[in-house]
Amino acid sequence: MAQFEMIAFDADDTLWHNERLYASAQARFKHLLMQYHDGEWIEERLYQTEINNLKHFGYGIKSFALSMIETAVELTEGRISGQDIRQIIQTAKEMLGAEVELLPHVAEVIPVLAERFPLMVITKGDLLDQESKMARSGLAAYFQHVEVVSDKTEGQYARLLEKHSIPPHRFLMVGNSLRSDVLPVLALGGSAVHVPHAFTWAHEEAEPPRGQPGFHALEHLGLLPGLLDALAQQGA
Amino acid sequence: MAQFEMIAFDADDTLWHNERLYASAQARFKHLLMQYHDGEWIEERLYQTEINNLKHFGYGIKSFALSMIETAVELTEGRISGQDIRQIIQTAKEMLGAEVELLPHVAEVIPVLAERFPLMVITKGDLLDQESKMARSGLAAYFQHVEVVSDKTEGQYARLLEKHSIPPHRFLMVGNSLRSDVLPVLALGGSAVHVPHAFTWAHEEAEPPRGQPGFHALEHLGLLPGLLDALAQQGA
Numbered sequence: 001m002a003q004f005e006m007i008a009f010d011a012d013d014t015l016w017h018n019e020r021l022y023a024s025a026q027a028r029f030k031h032l033l034m035q036y037h038d039g040e041w042i043e044e045r046l047y048q049t050e051i052n053n054l055k056h057f058g059y060g061i062k063s064f065a066l067s068m069i070e071t072a073v074e075l076t077e078g079r080i081s082g083q084d085i086r087q088i089i090q091t092a093k094e095m096l097g098a099e100v101e102l103l104p105h106v107a108e109v110i111p112v113l114a115e116r117f118p119l120m121v122i123t124k125g126d127l128l129d130q131e132s133k134m135a136r137s138g139l140a141a142y143f144q145h146v147e148v149v150s151d152k153t154e155g156q157y158a159r160l161l162e163k164h165s166i167p168p169h170r171f172l173m174v175g176n177s178l179r180s181d182v183l184p185v186l187a188l189g190g191s192a193v194h195v196p197h198a199f200t201w202a203h204e205e206a207e208p209p210r211g212q213p214g215f216h217a218l219e220h221l222g223l224l225p226g227l228l229d230a231l232a233q234q235g236a
Numbered sequence: 237m238a239q240f241e242m243i244a245f246d247a248d249d250t251l252w253h254n255e256r257l258y259a260s261a262q263a264r265f266k267h268l269l270m271q272y273h274d275g276e277w278i279e280e281r282l283y284q285t286e287i288n289n290l291k292h293f294g295y296g297i298k299s300f301a302l303s304m305i306e307t308a309v310e311l312t313e314g315r316i317s318g319q320d321i322r323q324i325i326q327t328a329k330e331m332l333g334a335e336v337e338l339l340p341h342v343a344e345v346i347p348v349l350a351e352r353f354p355l356m357v358i359t360k361g362d363l364l365d366q367e368s369k370m371a372r373s374g375l376a377a378y379f380q381h382v383e384v385v386s387d388k389t390e391g392q393y394a395r396l397l398e399k400h401s402i403p404p405h406r407f408l409m410v411g412n413s414l415r416s417d418v419l420p421v422l423a424l425g426g427s428a429v430h431v432p433h434a435f436t437w438a439h440e441e442a443e444p445p446r447g448q449p450g451f452h453a454l455e456h457l458g459l460l461p462g463l464l465d466a467l468a469q470q471g472a
Contacts, residue, residue: 056328056329056332056333057298057332057364058362058363058364058365062293062298062299062302062362063298065302066298066301066302066325066328069305069321069325070322070325072318073318073319073321073322073325074322076318077318078317078318078319078322079318080318080321081314082308082309082312082313082314082315082316083309083314085305085309085316085321086306086309086310086314089302089305089306089309092292092302093292096292096293097292126294126298126362126363127294127362127363127384127385127386128293128294128386128387129294131386148363149363150363150364150367151364
């Protein structure tokens with residue numbers, strides 16, 4: 001197996017914590033609405049609103065905030081208070097300003113890998129938010145490119161690989177989402193490492209493609225250099 | 237003067253109508269709140285909220301929607317109805333789905349220029365919204381790159397020029413905003429063509445840098461090929 005020309009990383013919940021910000025915002029949201037409905041129903045309606053709004057608003061915190069507001073109006077039949085709406089907007093601002101906390105092993109592994117491979121980041125979400133988190137993460141210097149994309153489909157990956165002149169079989173993607181980081185890359189003939197995260201949004205879940213060529217799963221990012229060594233030896 | 241290696245265009249209100257969508261949304265917003273305040277005060281508070289929120293939410297329709305909601309809560313001291321909040325969110329969805337209407341001369345001029353120069357688009361706003369408008373505009377095939385950026389500062393332009401290996405003095409930017417499309421490009425030693433648009437957001441206004449080398453102003457995009465011919469002759 002040839003060494004990789006580019007290793008790309010997802011950012012949210014691969015390099016740094018993210019989903020727990022959403023979980024905590026959702027807990028506050030449920031608390032706001034608990035006089036109207038039970039928690040499970042609130043969660044289900046919010047999720048449905050988010051999915052319906054993806055085509056309008058895309059991914060990210062601003063989209064999530066608009067979906068929370070829409071769900072709050074709907075679930076209270078318009079009786080939500082202005083004060084509660086203000087709190088939802090305030091929650092969104094706090095999420096956007098939250099400290100960027102790297103996941104375990106990231107601070108050690110990324111600099112080591114950057115000496116051996118060109119690295120890039122491929123992430124969804126709001127442009128300004130992702131750029132700001134990258135700047136605050138202390139990792140920016142290790143990545144040659146940061147690509148914020150509106151969705152992570154096979155077509156989007158194909159365009160990125162073409163733009164950067166990377167042959168798919170020399171490309172490795174590392175991330176926590178089977179749906180966004182693994183399956184579309186394998187479909188293009190690339191390799192992908194799934195590093196599961198304790199919290200993963202239901203929308204990102206999929207069946208692991210066990211046994212498919214190019215698919216690897218690791219418990220945490222600290223194991224990535226060892227996997228790359230093993231793959232290089234197999235190729236030798 | 238050397239011919240340009242790259243001509244870049246702003247998108248909103250340079251290639252297609254945009255600000256009038258905001259103006260019409262703002263008119264609906266004022267109508268919602270007219271029982272509470274007079275129009276001028278509503279406009280002023282909305283503008284202040286938008287400016288304060290730029291650092292959190294950046295540019296684009298989602299950010300505008302969140303600022304309208306925040307302003308509505310504030311100006312009604314929390315008495316805004318759920319129904320009115322729903323209407324603001326609905327307005328945002330309609331803006332995102334609005335027909336892309338090219339400005340005069342764009343459909344004729346862009347294909348002609350694309351035969352003579354590499355063209356690209358550099359635009360602010362939401363990634364998904366800008367990609368979707370570009371796809372619907374019918375112009376995508378004429379642009380080698382579409383760059384959606386979180387802000388149009390001198391630093392952002394410097395990074396883009398480096399990324400695409402374009403020397404500043406061989407770069408021409410065309411757009412309707414002096415603040416975003418003209419001044420930062422001139423500061424880098426590039427050239428810029430200002431094509432004013434009837435509606436320009438107050439935040440984008442600035443003093444025209446008349447007489448500064450590399451600065452040009454045109455009444456409409458139809459005059460751009462003639463300007464490029466004149467500049468090429470001066471350089472010969």
